[in-house]
Amino acid sequence: MAQFEEVSQKSAVHPMPVGLVLQYGTAGFRTNAKQLDHVMFRMGLLATLRSKKTKATIGVMVTASHNPEEDNGVKLVDPMGEMVTPAWEGYATQLANAEQEGLLTALKDVIEREAISMAQEASVFVGKDTSSESLSQAVLDGVHALGGHSKDYGLVTTPQLHYMVCCQNTQGRYGExxxxxxxxxxxxxxIQLTKNVPNRTDDQKALLVDGANGIGALKVCEMETYLKNELQLSLFNDGSSGKLNHLCGADYVKVQQRAPKGVEMTAGERCCSYDGDADRIVYYYSGSAGRFHLLDGDKIATLISTYLKELLTQVYAHTQSLYLPMMLSSLVGKLQ
Known part of the structure; x- marks a missing residue:
C-alpha cells in the first residue's frame, strides 16, 4: 500500500536511537528530548490508527510536563478527553520500541488486532508546550504518513488540548x-460560582501564581481578561527568565514544601503553582507563625467534598422544614 511506503520513507527521517527502550505510562512517554524524535513520529502514526478505530478525533500532546527543561514527552488523548486504554498504551510501547526494519510489522499488527479499516478517515489534534517546537512536527509527519487529517493548535496547555478533543467529538455540545x-x-x-460568596473582598480575589516558566504562564495571562477582575492575579516565573520547572512549579513546591523561587508570601496570602504543561496545580499559604501549608489534589478534593456535603445538608434541612408542616396537616386531617 502507498501509505505504508510513505511510512517507510518518513520513518527513515525519524530514526530510532540504538538501544533505547521506553515504556508508555500514565504520563505517556518521558525522557531526554534528544531521544524522542522517532517516538513523536510513531505516536502520530498510532493516533491516526486510534482515530480510524474510534471514528473520532484523537489528541496528541507534546510536553515535558513537570520534568526538567532538557526532557520532553508525549501522551495521547482519547475521544472524550480521557487517557487512552491500557491496550493502546501497550501498542504505544510496542511501536516506540520497534526496530526500524520492524516498524511496519508492528504497525500492521495493531491494524490486524483492532480490525482497523484503513479506508476510514482520521482526525488528530496536536498541541505542544513551550519546550516542544520541533518535536510536534514529527507527530504531524506521522499523522500525514498514514493519510490522517491534522489540526495543529500550537502552544496550548494539556487541559486545553483535552478540552478541544472533547468539544470536537461532542459536536460542540461540551463547548467551542x-x-x-x-x-x-x-x-x-x-464567575457564576463566586457570586455565591457573600461580601467577597479584594484580598479574597488576590492570587499569586507561579507559572513554572512554562505554557501555563502564557495562557493564564490570556485568560485573565475573561475573569473580569473576579480574580486578581500576580504572576511569577512567567518564562521571561529562568528554566522550565527549575526551583518552581507544582512538583517542586509539593516535594520541597516551600514557596517557589521569586515568590515572597505574607501570612494568609493565597498562592498556587502550575506544573510545566499546566495540568497540575497546588495551592499553598503561610500561616501567622510562618508555617507552610500545602493544598494538593487530595486536600482540594476533600475540601470540595466537605463543601458539597454542607450544601446537601442545608438542602435536606430546608426540604424538611417545607414538607413537615404539610405532612402534619395531612396527618391531622386523616385523624379527624
Whole structure:
C-alpha cells in the first residue's frame, strides 16, 4: 500500500536511537528530548490508527510536563478527553520500541488486532508546550504518513488540548473547540460560582501564581481578561527568565514544601503553582507563625467534598422544614 511506503520513507527521517527502550505510562512517554524524535513520529502514526478505530478525533500532546527543561514527552488523548486504554498504551510501547526494519510489522499488527479499516478517515489534534517546537512536527509527519487529517493548535496547555478533543467529538455540545471557547467556559463558570460568596473582598480575589516558566504562564495571562477582575492575579516565573520547572512549579513546591523561587508570601496570602504543561496545580499559604501549608489534589478534593456535603445538608434541612408542616396537616386531617 502507498501509505505504508510513505511510512517507510518518513520513518527513515525519524530514526530510532540504538538501544533505547521506553515504556508508555500514565504520563505517556518521558525522557531526554534528544531521544524522542522517532517516538513523536510513531505516536502520530498510532493516533491516526486510534482515530480510524474510534471514528473520532484523537489528541496528541507534546510536553515535558513537570520534568526538567532538557526532557520532553508525549501522551495521547482519547475521544472524550480521557487517557487512552491500557491496550493502546501497550501498542504505544510496542511501536516506540520497534526496530526500524520492524516498524511496519508492528504497525500492521495493531491494524490486524483492532480490525482497523484503513479506508476510514482520521482526525488528530496536536498541541505542544513551550519546550516542544520541533518535536510536534514529527507527530504531524506521522499523522500525514498514514493519510490522517491534522489540526495543529500550537502552544496550548494539556487541559486545553483535552478540552478541544472533547468539544470536537461532542459536536460542540461540551463547548467551542477553540482556546477562546476554553477561556469563556471556565471563566463564566468561575464567575457564576463566586457570586455565591457573600461580601467577597479584594484580598479574597488576590492570587499569586507561579507559572513554572512554562505554557501555563502564557495562557493564564490570556485568560485573565475573561475573569473580569473576579480574580486578581500576580504572576511569577512567567518564562521571561529562568528554566522550565527549575526551583518552581507544582512538583517542586509539593516535594520541597516551600514557596517557589521569586515568590515572597505574607501570612494568609493565597498562592498556587502550575506544573510545566499546566495540568497540575497546588495551592499553598503561610500561616501567622510562618508555617507552610500545602493544598494538593487530595486536600482540594476533600475540601470540595466537605463543601458539597454542607450544601446537601442545608438542602435536606430546608426540604424538611417545607414538607413537615404539610405532612402534619395531612396527618391531622386523616385523624379527624
Amino acid at each position: 473547540a477553540t482556546v477562546k471557547g476554553y477561556y469563556r467556559k471556565l471563566s463564566q463558570a468561575f
